[in-house]
Each structure stands twice: as structure tokens, then as C-alpha cells.
Amino acid sequence: MTLKQLKAFLILARSLNYAHASDELCISQSALSITIKTLEEELGGKLFKRNTRRVEITPEGESLIPYAKKLLANWDDMEKDLKQRFKLQRGTLNIASMPFATHSVLPEILHEFSTQYPNIHFSIHDVPNEKIIEKIQEGVFEIGICFKPDNINQLNFQCLFQETFFALVPKHHPLAEHAQVTWKQLLSYPFITLQSPSIIRQIVETKAMEHGMTLDLKLECHQISSLAHFVASGLGVSVIPNRFEKMIQSDQNIVLQISDAEITLDFGILYKKDLQLSNISAQFLDMITSYYR
Numbered sequence: 001m002t003l004k005q006l007k008a009f010l011i012l013a014r015s016l017n018y019a020h021a022s023d024e025l026c027i028s029q030s031a032l033s034i035t036i037k038t039l040e041e042e043l044g045g046k047l048f049k050r051n052t053r054r055v056e057i058t059p060e061g062e063s064l065i066p067y068a069k070k071l072l073a074n075w076d077d078m079e080k081d082l083k084q085r086f087k088l089q090r091g092t093l094n095i096a097s098m099p100f101a102t103h104s105v106l107p108e109i110l111h112e113f114s115t116q117y118p119n120i121h122f123s124i125h126d127v128p129n130e131k132i133i134e135k136i137q138e139g140v141f142e143i144g145i146c147f148k149p150d151n152i153n154q155l156n157f158q159c160l161f162q163e164t165f166f167a168l169v170p171k172h173h174p175l176a177e178h179a180q181v182t183w184k185q186l187l188s189y190p191f192i193t194l195q196s197p198s199i200i201r202q203i204v205e206t207k208a209m210e211h212g213m214t215l216d217l218k219l220e221c222h223q224i225s226s227l228a229h230f231v232a233s234g235l236g237v238s239v240i241p242n243r244f245e246k247m248i249q250s251d252q253n254i255v256l257q258i259s260d261a262e263i264t265l266d267f268g269i270l271y272k273k274d275l276q277l278s279n280i281s282a283q284f285l286d287m288i289t290s291y292y293r
Contacts, residue, residue, distance in 0.1 A: 003075055005039040006068040008032055009047065013065055016055045091280045092121045096136065096144040098129045099223050101267075104243040105145065109288055116287070120280065128222075130197050136270050142281045147199050148266035158285070159268040160292040164242045165203065167256040168227075170234045180257040183207045190218035190236035192227055200224075203263055204239055228253060 012021040012032070022032040040047050047061035081090070093113070097106055102124055110122055127135060132144035136155060148157050167186050169175045175185060187208050194200045201220070208215040218236040221227055224244055231238050232252035240248070245255050269288060271277065277285065 001039065001042055003072065005035055005042075006072055008035045009039060009061075009064065010068050010072070012036060012048065012055070013057050013061060016057065018050075018055065086279050090119050092123050093280050093284055094123045094125070094141055095284075096125050096127045096132045096141040096146075098132060098146045099126045099225070100241055100244060101145040102126050103225060103247055104241070105267075109291060112291065113284060113287055117283070128197075129199050132270065136272055139272065139275075142271060142275070142277055143285065144270040146267070146270055148268065149270070152270075154273050155270055156273050157266070157268055157270050158289055159266045160288065161267055162264045163267045165200075165239050165258065165263050166242060166245060167258050168231050168238045168240045168248065169254050169256060170231055170237075171252055171254055172234075173237065173254070175237065175256065176254040178256060180259040182260045183258060184211050184213070186237055186239070186258070187211060187213050187215065190216045192219045192221070192230050192236040192238045193217070194224070194227065195220045195222055199265065200239060200241075 008021070008025055011024050012018065015021045015024070018029050018032055022029045025032060027035075036048065043060075043064075045060055046058050047064065049056040049058060095106070106124065110124075114120065114122075125141070127144070129146045129149075132141075132146045133149045133155070135141050136144050147163070148159065149155070167175070167181050169181075169189075173189075175181050175189070178185075187204075191204065193204050196202075205215060216236075219230055221230065224240060225247065227238055228240070228244075228248055230236070232249065239258075240255070248255055269285060271281075271285070
């Protein structure tokens, strides 16, 4: 059964006249007869009764009418929907984003994308950096925003920028009077950082080992935004990505440069190798890479 057959059936069912129906379809009466006959053979019975005077629809033909109308309507809706999606006139962009990026990177990027494609909606999933890699490999998400993973087998990583890190201390902390601090100075105070296995946590623990110090972990949390609030309360000091600095309330916390052994991490967009991205994801990838070029 084809859409062509169903369309011919509905037009003939409405007109009950082969001449009128064939004219509307812009085909010959013999071609219309063959189309209807083929459909009847596929379904296993007559849809129309035809004699020299008139055409009548059978009860079975009557029962087919609502199904045929629904199938054609669904096809038209599907065709319209896909055309709009290819033109980015509708659709939802799903992104797996580490919380740091959700706060400090995505807002201005999504605003730019929304300006170009106002009918597109967004679904942002806050996912830890390590989980993003897993979700992309499993095909749960097409694209992820994260730090570059150590192992990118089967994955493509497109670097957008290199991220550096600053020290974060409460406004009235002894270190707040300094223009910059060393890792050893910072690690000598109670520390607030993200839960394992976050990259920031790994950086802090690695630096503690390098300096032969035991990390005095006062508090661990999941979100960088929460981390900043705990630092402001005076519970301890921390380390944050550079681009998160604009989210810090300067009347409560002080951001300081770390003078020794500056750390830089590649930050960018992750997607699966050999995967044909959807049009909406491909356009977002083009836009975000152009934005940081």
C-alpha cells in the first residue's frame, strides 16, 4: 500500500467518478483503474462497485476512508515537521553540559543561537565532566560541553579555549590581603572543593601530593556555584575556573592568581566519531566554534 494509492482511493471515494478523479489526479482513467485494482488486490477485496452507470463504494471501502485520511494527514505533518527541522524552524537542542559550563559559558552562546534560530528550544542537562564522556559514548547525547578527556577513543573533541584556575578565599581571610598566592599557601588552609571524580578535585589532590601535603578537606560539594557560597561563609578556601570569576560576588569572596605552576585545561565540545549529527546539533557546533575562533 502506497500514499499514491491512498490518495487516489480518497479522491475516487469523494467523487465516485473515474473521469473526475483521474482529472484531479492528472492521470488517465486506465492508470487510475490500475491503481485502485492493485490496492484492492493488496487488501484482498473490492473497495468499489462499478457498472456502466455509476460507481459505488463498498462497506469495506467506507471503513478504509478514516484510516486513509489519518495516514495521509500524518504523512503531511511528518513532512512539514522534518522540513522545519532541517531549516531549524523548530526542534529542541539537547546538550550535556558540566555545571561550570552551564553557568559561565552557555548563557551567552545560547542567546546568540536563539537570536539566529528563535523557534529552537533548549534542554540543558547538568552532568559531571566524567559522566558526559560516558553519555556521549552511549549515544544518550549527541554533544557535550566539557574539559578534554584523557582518552578520546571513538570521540571527537573540538577545543574552544584553554581554561586557567584561580584561588578563591573569603573576603576577610588572611590570604585576601595578597595579590597572589602559591599552592603551598593555599593548601595550608581548610579546603572546599568538588566531589570526586571531578577534574577540579583531581587538580587539588595532585597539587597536594606534589607539595607533600595532606589535603585538609573541610567540605565537598557538587556544584561550583555552591562551592563559592561555602567559601563566602568562611568555611575554607578553594580553586575555581577562570571563567567562573564573573559569577563570584566580590563583596563576599576574593579571587587571587596562583603564582606557581599555572594549570591550563582544554575546554570544548565533545561528540562521537563517525556519527552523523542532527542538523540542529551540527549548526550549534558550527556556531560555537566560530564564536570562540
